[in-house]
Amino acid sequence: MDSITVGIEPSGGARIIILFKADERMANFLQRVLNRLTQVIRVEPLEGETSIVREIALVKTKPLKGEKRGEVLHQIEEVGGRVLEVKEDAIIAEIHGHHERIERVLNSLGSEVLDEVARSGQVYISREFE
Numbered sequence: 001m002d003s004i005t006v007g008i009e010p011s012g013g014a015r016i017i018i019l020f021k022a023d024e025r026m027a028n029f030l031q032r033v034l035n036r037l038t039q040v041i042r043v044e045p046l047e048g049e050t051s052i053v054r055e056i057a058l059v060k061t062k063p064l065k066g067e068k069r070g071e072v073l074h075q076i077e078e079v080g081g082r083v084l085e086v087k088e089d090a091i092i093a094e095i096h097g098h099h100e101r102i103e104r105v106l107n108s109l110g111s112e113v114l115d116e117v118a119r120s121g122q123v124y125i126s127r128e129f130e
Helices: 024-036 066-078 099-109
Strands: 003-008 014-019 051-061 082-087 090-097 114-119 123-126
Touching: 051 099, 066 082, 066 090, 066 099, 090 099, 099 114
Parallel strands: none
Antiparallel strands: 003 014, 051 090, 051 114, 051 123, 082 090
């Protein structure tokens, strides 16, 4: 399992998104197993092509000075991120979008800049209308 995300639907039920990598046979097996659970109403496989996928990451930097701080602020804003707070030369920011984009930003900032990272996991919603 790569990630699990839970949200409450307007009906009051919970939508649980479980992300895993599997071939078709394994995916079908997992779908059958989940459908057998008594409190599961519906299991619906979602794929990137038929769904909108997003993830959010909150990042806190180590204290940064001068030019390095400016570079990091520019980098966050360049990818559509949002600076939430700047305190004692540290930055707290939000980065959202596709998993790959977030990975790219986190890798480019690196452990010498990042102090803490909190990620939501991937959230999917189908492009289909009922």
